[in-house]
Amino acid sequence: MSQETIFTKIINRDIPADIIYEDELSIAFRDINPQAPFHALIIPKKAIATINDITEQDAPIVGHLYVVAAKIAKQQGFAEDGFRVVMNCNEHGGQTVYHIHLHMLAGKIMGWPPYQDKKKGLI
Template sequence: MSQETIFTKIINREIPADIVYEDDLALAFKDINPQAPFHVLIIPKKAIATINDITEQDAPLVGHLYVVAAKLAKQQGFSEDGFRVVMNCNQHGGQTVYHIHLHMLAGKSMGWPPYQDKKKELV
């Protein structure tokens, strides 16, 4: 279920990105619409469309994305103050690019719940 996405083009260097980390399995680059002072996307080089498409064999790869997040937090000085990592799934989850990716946000205090619309009620 893998089709080429903008992330595939970034991995293949067909389009530019502000890359902050790369290894054999993953790539991290600055989000073009940052929601925090530090906002990067951490993607696997293997194309996996959604969380629903992750298999047991992908577990080490998905775990590696979190290892990369921890490395970046230490390198950027956010590990002690804290940071947030989020992976969205499908339309209602807010996913817009169908290649799994962690959003890593840091550099400010973040509240919970993450939405700002106080009129919404949990059902």
């Protein structure tokens, strides 16, 4: 399932994004609907639809996304305070764009377990 997504368009510079990091394997940009004071998406340049589509050969790419997350946390100044990274998979997991991506959230204390509260939003 390798269809062009909004992320492919960002990678190809067909649509704009607030890019905060880029290298040969990945790109990171601010989420247009932030759920925390800092909310970025870290994506591989290789199109992989879901976690279920990751192969053994993709392991270095997926691991690289976490290395990038650590770099961004240090650059943005919240590595020591902490942050959350999460990757959703398919509809019940909350995935809306079918190109794997890490959500990187920081700038507030994150609750656990996350839950939906109609008054407070995602915690």
